[in-house]
Amino acid sequence: MLKEYLKDDYMQHVSCLDSWEEAIAVAADPLLKSRIIEESYIQAMIDSVEKNGPYIVLKDYFALPHAKAGEGVNDVGLSLLLLDEPVDLKGNPVKVFLVLAAVDHTSHLKALSEISELLMNDETYEQFLANDLAEIKKLL
């Protein structure tokens, strides 16, 4: 289920970026290229942080950028960006970005639950922080 939405070429490893805004845009780029999302969705994710605060930082070093379901989103999708150097997201260092694109309130639930279980588990979360894409692909 998870692999259906978080495809191999939707996962990137980048050394460092200048800002959290840039990180969100880079993380979402594979979804944009696949036409799963529109350009407007990237801005909506950034605007949400400005408006609602940095609650998308769900644990140390991990953020889940997303915005409203179905607005600027054509299909369900997930994309992952791993950074060697954390960027600052309003006082929170982040090095793992998981972009969520949802079309409604239910279609993405199973996939998001599956990856959340991996991120909640200290042992598997270590693989994400270690930026080891090959190991992460095995986990999915």
Next chain:
Amino acid sequence: MYKFLAVCGFGVGSSLVLKMSIEKAAKERGVECEVENMDLSSAKGTNADAVFTSQELGDELKTATKSPVYPIQRYMDKEEVGQALDDFLG
């Protein structure tokens, strides 16, 4: 059986993760509960025993709901969520 709300700006992403954290923390404590995740505006019109959300959204929600609001900084942090649940259980 308690009814809890897990709230984020859109009700599709972070709030689902928060719901999972609350359910895990509740299970560890043997607390029976039903957790619903939703967006901020839906939460304003929904009654519950407790509402869990971010500091920023919590400030806005407090003026619109009678339910006690517990701010959570890290939705995926089982210890922080557990602490908030303990505060509620008093």
